[in-house]
Amino acid sequence: MPKSNPSQKGETRLTQASLVRRERDRTAYHPADVSPQRRVQRRYTMRLWSVRHARFLEWFYARFADVFLALHPVWNAVGYARAEKPVKFVEKRVKGFMFDCRMCGQCILSSTGMSCPMNCPKQLRNGPCGGVRANGNCEVEPDMPCVWVKAWEGSRRMRNGDAILAVQKPVDQSLRETSAWLRVTALAAAEREKERENA
Ligand code: SF4
Numbered sequence: 001m002p003k004s005n006p007s008q009k010g011e012t013r014l015t016q017a018s019l020v021r022r023e024r025d026r027t028a029y030h031p032a033d034v035s036p037q038r039r040v041q042r043r044y045t046m047r048l049w050s051v052r053h054a055r056f057l058e059w060f061y062a063r064f065a066d067v068f069l070a071l072h073p074v075w076n077a078v079g080y081a082r083a084e085k086p087v088k089f090v091e092k093r094v095k096g097f098m099f100d101c102r103m104c105g106q107c108i109l110s111s112t113g114m115s116c117p118m119n120c121p122k123q124l125r126n127g128p129c130g131g132v133r134a135n136g137n138c139e140v141e142p143d144m145p146c147v148w149v150k151a152w153e154g155s156r157r158m159r160n161g162d163a164i165l166a167v168q169k170p171v172d173q174s175l176r177e178t179s180a181w182l183r184v185t186a187l188a189a190a191e192r193e194k195e196r197e198n199a
Pocket residue numbers: 095099100101102103104105106107108109116117118180
């Protein structure tokens with residue numbers, strides 16, 4: 001009589017993914033852009049590269065933010081609202097390529113080791129759930145490295161990596177599909193003006 005393979009046993013255990021599969025609607029329509037299969041088939045090459053180079057990207061992002069802040073008079077002259085469309089167009093593509101950005105509009109990459117937490121199927125912003133697999137992959141998408149495991153690895157490479165310990169606010173859904181670059185710039189410019197007034 002053939003002995004049962006322990007690894008096969010592990011495959012059949014009840015997981016969040018198997019529960020979701022069991023409960024999902026069995027209809028002919030499967031949205032192409034959100035199916036777990038599509039994400040499983042993807043490779044995470046660029047996302048993982050960004051985490052591995054978190055220190056360089058931290059440095060680069062700081063310089064980039066300075067340039068954007070220096071351009072504040074330009075954004076003001078053009079109008080932040082008018083600048084949003086072209087800036088968002090670029091931001092979406094660049095960050096989509098580098099980090100698989102979901103355009104939440106409240107970027108916390110510099111606090112999460114350059115690993116975008118919005119790629120977590122549960123969209124957790126304050127650390128992993130209890131379901132991380134022994135190999136460091138996601139409970140819901142078994143082929144995807146847990147974004148929070150990667151966030152911790154990336155943060156250890158960063159100068160200000162301990163920012164990962166700060167508690168993040170819940171996502172403000174009203175900011176979805178808006179430019180985090182412009183929002184951060186406008187906030188920094190307002191802070192700078194306030195400091196000048198108080199000086
Ligand atoms: S945290 Fe938000 S803005 Fe930043 S990369 Fe992720 S989805 Fe995009």
